[in-house]
Amino acid sequence: MKKTYKIGIYDDEETFISSIKSLQQKEFKIYDVFTPYPVHEVFHLLKLKSRLPTAAYFFGLFAIIAVLAFLYYTSVINWPIVYGGKPFNSFPSFIVVTIVITIFTVTIASLATFSARSKLIPGRDNTIFDHRATDDKFVIVVNTDTLGDSGSDQIEALMKEQGAVEVLDKEFENVIA
């Protein structure tokens, strides 16, 4: 099924932010916004949150336990060797390996989580609503399927009023995002 979108395009951050605010005041649901660089106010306005730090914490916890368990198994249970008269479980010298492998695991696992959650995978063709958003324009996208003509017109008026340089109507067969 085709979906219709109202796309507001802005030249600068200020008009873009005030437009989001006014759309939200009238209780229109914003589908997504696209910016050339991270705009922190948008995260607050759209109530976007990232739980990546929590995930990273658990990756780290898992890695620490796994690495220490592996070191203990190899050095104490599986094939114990005395190095320089030190105990088999020479914990202080295990710390270095544990730190490095933990950092490595957290990095790779967080990257994988990021890639999966954001659906950013090599060769993926996510829908681009307006290709200028990665260059110099700020873009607000509102899904107008359920709003009817009057709602649609109201959004266009609001966007223009707040300083949109262009307001476009676009239809997409299936949106990949």
Add this chain to the structure above:
Amino acid sequence: MYNKKIRGPLVEGNKTLSQISKEILSPMETVPGLWWYITFGISSIAAIFGFYAIFITVSRGIGTWGVNNSVGWGWEIVNFVWWIGIGHAGTAFSIFLLILRQRWRTSINRAAEAMTVIAVMMAALFPALHMGRVWLAFYIFPYPNTRGPLWVNFNSPLFWDFIAITAYLLISFSFWYLGMLPDFATIRDRTKSKIKKAIFGFFGMGWTGSGRHWIRFESLSFILGGIAAVLVVSVHSIVSTDFAVGIEPGWHTTLFPPYFVVGAIFSGFAMVMTLMVIVRKIYKLTDYITDNHMDAIARILVFISLIMGTAYSTEVFIAWYSGNEYEMFTFFRNRITGDFTFQFWGMIFCNALIPQLFWFRKVRRSWIGLLAVSLLINLGMWFERFNIVVTSLSKDFLPSNWVSYNPTYIEIGVYLGTLGLFTAGILLFFRYIPIMAVSEVKSVINIGRKSDD
């Protein structure tokens, strides 16, 4: 707080956003000048010589090197530590400054990270060759094997070194690549060439600049930055333990980990400066890498140089204060005076004295001054590693062990080869990857520009 009156705008010239994309991406869209082909040609010749030297090393063994029973570590370890040191700064630069929220990093971090990735690859070559039978290098992976299973020695700094460098290389690369995603998308959306669109579309992974992408992107940058900062400090500490756990006079000291880390950041920042002077000169990107940026790097360098000076004097002082005659001999008879005076005083001169020129504003603002000092620092750091590795080994406890050490042309060839590969890699980076993080530069254009901040 950012004081505009003192520090000026981060990006000069009242740029618009699209102007930034255009100007930073222009080196990728134009055919490079003759200088590029000439430099690439010279570095390729050096690289070919390097491959020849590596071929001889691998096919005949490390007997082709000048190392012997006493000086078992020669140029290879000197160069390994030197490259790792240079490779340190890229990540130190972008990560420490990211965590400290120093926004002036934005126009420099991409090049610094590129330098890191290439330099660490060069560094990793040396220990691999030093194994002698490089085709058995996989023995160092701790995997269940048919030899017992006999595990590697998890208490050995040499093994720590291996995992630290491998992890560092992969993490630096990931961090570098993550930062490039938005820029690849910018190229994909701006270009008219179908091939470029396909290539950058593939590597851009479908980045759209959506709010959801950005919040996760920023969050991930801070996670990676935060934990990789620990790694930056630990990698060179681990390299230093390769020496510090040995009982050779001049090695067996607890000063080594901080001394190595600071030294690494010192040489790396110097290399960043060398690169930035060249980028500014050739690509005329002075609006992005302003005089203030160079000034800031120079100030960091003069500060680190003072730490280096302190470390050198501490070493000498402790050698005397400990009353250990072998330490005394190494420092006073084999470094300050004796066969290796040139290398020792070269190190003091290049690392502790010359950078003091950066106290003068005139030197910090002249590109010749910056280039000359940064190159001398890198030379000085090479001398430092030579001092540590060769002087200690050449005259240890037993005079019957004393030998001199000279590199053969094969060893020099491997080093020249890595220099060539590094230069070629940097040139390819200039040509095919955005030199600066376009999206990050865009996010700081307003800093120091408007009257109200």
